[in-house]
Amino acid sequence: MLMTAERGDVVLDQDVQEITTLIPGLTVTRVSDAGHMIPWDNEAGFYAAFGDFLGARLD
Structure with missing residues (x-):
């Protein structure tokens, strides 16, 4: 899994495209609404x- 932040x-985006070509099925x-620290910016x-x-589901 690759989790990225909107902000x-x-x-x-071009990194994601490259990574998905290198790792099929990723x-x-x-x-x-999250920046570099995803859990801190948008925990839910x-x-x-x-x-x-x-x-x-994780709570």
Whole structure:
């Protein structure tokens, strides 16, 4: 899983495109209203994205 931040400049769209060509089947999630520190900026969004990946809700 690759989790990126909507407001982050660490992993750019072109980086995601390149990474997905290198890792087939990679799950990519972008968390809205979050910067570099995703859990601090949008804790609920972080848990939702991670829970989706795991297939189980995280609270």
